[in-house]
Amino acid sequence: xxxxxxxxxxxxxxxxxxxxxxxxxxxxxxxxxxxxxxxxxxxxxxxxxxxxxxxxxxxxxxxxxxxxxxxxxxxxxxxxxxxxxxxxxxxxxxxxxxxxxxxxxxxxxxxxxxxxxxxxxxxxxxxxxxxxxxxxxxxxxxxxxxxxxxxxxxxxxxxxxxxxxxxxxxxxxxxxxxxxxxxxxxxxxxxxxxxxxxxxxxxxxxxxxxxxxxxxxxxxxxxxxxxxxxxxxxxxxxxxxxxxxxxxxxxxxxxxxxxxxxxxxxxxxxxxxxxxxxxxxxxxxxxxxxxxxxxxxxxxxxxxxxxxxxxxxxxxxxxxxxxxxxxxxxxxxxxxxxxxxxxxxxxxxxxxxxxxxxxxxxxxxxxxxxxxxxxxxxxxxxx
Amino acid sequence: xxxxxxxxxxxxxxxxxxxxxxxxxxxxxxxxxxxxxxxxxxxxxxxxxxxxxxxxxxxxxxxxxxxxxxxxxxxxxxxxxxxxxxxxxxxxxxxxxxxxxxxxxxxxxxxxxxxxxxxxxxxxxxxxxxxxxxxxxxxxxxxxxxxxxxxxxxxxxxxxxxxxxxxxxxxxxxxxxxxxxxxxxxxxxxxxxxxxxxxxxxxxxxxxxxxxxxxxxxxxxxxxx
Ligand code: SF4
Numbered sequence: 001x002x003x004x005x006x007x008x009x010x011x012x013x014x015x016x017x018x019x020x021x022x023x024x025x026x027x028x029x030x031x032x033x034x035x036x037x038x039x040x041x042x043x044x045x046x047x048x049x050x051x052x053x054x055x056x057x058x059x060x061x062x063x064x065x066x067x068x069x070x071x072x073x074x075x076x077x078x079x080x081x082x083x084x085x086x087x088x089x090x091x092x093x094x095x096x097x098x099x100x101x102x103x104x105x106x107x108x109x110x111x112x113x114x115x116x117x118x119x120x121x122x123x124x125x126x127x128x129x130x131x132x133x134x135x136x137x138x139x140x141x142x143x144x145x146x147x148x149x150x151x152x153x154x155x156x157x158x159x160x161x162x163x164x165x166x167x168x169x170x171x172x173x174x175x176x177x178x179x180x181x182x183x184x185x186x187x188x189x190x191x192x193x194x195x196x197x198x199x200x201x202x203x204x205x206x207x208x209x210x211x212x213x214x215x216x217x218x219x220x221x222x223x224x225x226x227x228x229x230x231x232x233x234x235x236x237x238x239x240x241x242x243x244x245x246x247x248x249x250x251x252x253x254x255x256x257x258x259x260x261x262x263x264x265x266x267x268x269x270x271x272x273x274x275x276x277x278x279x280x281x282x283x284x285x286x287x288x289x290x291x292x293x294x295x296x297x298x299x300x301x302x303x304x305x306x307x308x309x310x311x312x313x314x315x316x317x318x319x320x321x322x323x324x325x326x327x328x329x330x331x332x333x334x335x336x337x338x339x340x341x342x343x344x345x346x347x348x349x350x351x352x353x354x355x356x357x358x359x360x361x362x363x364x365x366x367x368x369x370x371x372x373x374x375x376x377x378x379x380x381x382x383x
Numbered sequence: 384x385x386x387x388x389x390x391x392x393x394x395x396x397x398x399x400x401x402x403x404x405x406x407x408x409x410x411x412x413x414x415x416x417x418x419x420x421x422x423x424x425x426x427x428x429x430x431x432x433x434x435x436x437x438x439x440x441x442x443x444x445x446x447x448x449x450x451x452x453x454x455x456x457x458x459x460x461x462x463x464x465x466x467x468x469x470x471x472x473x474x475x476x477x478x479x480x481x482x483x484x485x486x487x488x489x490x491x492x493x494x495x496x497x498x499x500x501x502x503x504x505x506x507x508x509x510x511x512x513x514x515x516x517x518x519x520x521x522x523x524x525x526x527x528x529x530x531x532x533x534x535x536x537x538x539x540x541x542x543x544x545x546x547x548x549x550x551x552x553x554x555x556x557x558x559x560x561x562x563x564x565x566x567x568x569x570x571x572x573x574x575x576x577x578x579x580x581x582x583x584x585x586x587x588x589x590x591x592x593x594x595x596x597x598x599x600x601x602x603x604x605x606x607x608x
Pocket of ligand 1: 082432433434469470471496497498499500504505528529530531
């Protein structure tokens with residue numbers, strides 16, 4: 001395999017490989033329905049087989065980190081919603097966690113429970129939608145996605161009642177959460193969580209034993225256990241390759257040590273395993289939600305956070321298990337209310353590094369579903 | 384012509400709705416064109432950022448954009464009438480957006496969805512963010528919000544339908560003044576150095592310098608970034 005060469009920016013043309021065969025160079029994206037946003041893959045094709053792939057991103061580089069180094073710590077909170085725009089709650093949580101490490105704020109118990117509840121609801125939203133998009137990439141245009149959107153709307157209604165916004169929630173604060181539950185919220189949440197397994201059963205009947213999905217997703221885009229660790233993959237991607245690593249179990253941040261749940265592990269590391277791991281993870285999230293709603297204590301929702309957030313010089317790295325993998329915020333403080341360095345460790349960006357390895361030797365149509373199975377959100381990849 | 388029936392003839396309502404009720408269809412070509420155009424707007428399946436997720440949500444069963452005849456999201460610009468610029472346009476992406484717009488067939492419409500597409504939104508101070516897509520292509524409907532709710536997107540679609548219904552096939556086209564001189568293809572900007580060249584398209588946008596209190600879109604005294 002020759003090293004990756006720079007390619008012309010758009011269009012495609014033919015070149016010859018060493019043996020004189022025609023190699024077609026195609027730029028897929030940034031406007032392409034299957035690239036999940038503005039992402040470009042420069043493909044080199046031999047017939048229909050991918051012989052080389054170069055991911056090109058930066059089309060959604062919105063200067064998140066640079067803007068955050070210009071404004072005070074709490075002002076960055078709404079910007080984190082827009083990183084991975086499907087999971088606003090978990091982004092807030094990760095940022096709050098690292099800021100709490102920087103200044104050592106105690107979070108009250110009720111707030112911790114509320115964080116777990118909204119975090120796991122976010123996981124449900126993300127996995128539902130992702131599976132909808134993934135099946136969409138397989139060619140089932142619309143229908144499974146409509147089922148996913150239907151469930152998403154129910155959970156977004158909960159978020160809206162709680163925080164005032166559907167997607168950009170801006171709910172979690174340093175030391176707690178912004179507001180307490182409105183009346184009747186918990187009952188409604190309980191109702192949705194109780195009804196969720198029925199939806200999952202319906203979804204699984206539709207999808208898991210579907211012949212087309214099995215034929216197209218099994219043994220496609222395989223990452224072995226060792227490779228997955230070498231690529232520093234995290235989240236469902238890593239667990240589908242058979243590595244038992246979930247930060248909820250490893251770090252036990254917040255109050256995750258109080259819940260009884262299992263970590264689904266895949267055995268083959270192919271697209272089908274990634275899809276199944278997410279399916280099973282949703283069931284575990286439902287379990288966590290039921291326990292959290294049952295045990296939710298009364299009390300304060302905000303700890304003793306200082307009025308002006310001015311940490312002592314130092315650094316902190318807080319990480320959580322976001323639906324897509326390890327989401328971390330690395331903050332360096334120089335003693336002023338404005339961070340000296342603000343670094344995001346986005347899970348989908350790091351998971352994307354394995355794309356070329358997974359696609360080589362497969363057909364173009366498989367490259368589309370491999371990309372879909374990684375679960376990228378460009379807001380987070382480009383920041 | 385002096386027959387009694389004709390002399391006590393009443394005034395007749397000749398509006399298309401009234402005549403259609405009576406079983407007669409009288410219409411102008413414009414009305415038929417606009418009626419069919421406005422009820423089958425095919426949007427381009429073109430997501431840029433967060434707002435695109437709400438656009439997909441609008442296509443879902445709860446909000447059901449199909450009620451307005453706009454559910455056929457086309458992946459190819461050659462088959463679509465409406466471009467929903469849903470999200471942040473960066474300087475790297477802007478040339479592509481204009482190029483895709485140029486590839487759409489006439490008549491074509493643009494909805495700028497979200498604060499980012501209108502003005503740069505929350506990321507306005509970013510060095511890589513275009514401060515409004517209307518600098519390069521004409522926008523028909525501006526839809527504020529971050530992200531706008533699906534209901535708001537439906538409302539903007541209805542606003543666009545109203546606008547299409549007022550279109551004239553002869554004379555100056557009210558949806559897009561730049562069509563009047565026969566120009567249909569807009570210059571594609573190029574990323575040179577750290578900015579786009581040209582910085583804006585004077586046919587569709589002029590810097591708001593007429594207001595003495597505003598400089599380059601920012602209130603006076605604040606440095607324009
Ligand atoms: S307006 Fe808000 S929601 Fe829409 S793309 Fe911009 S930041 Fe995202």
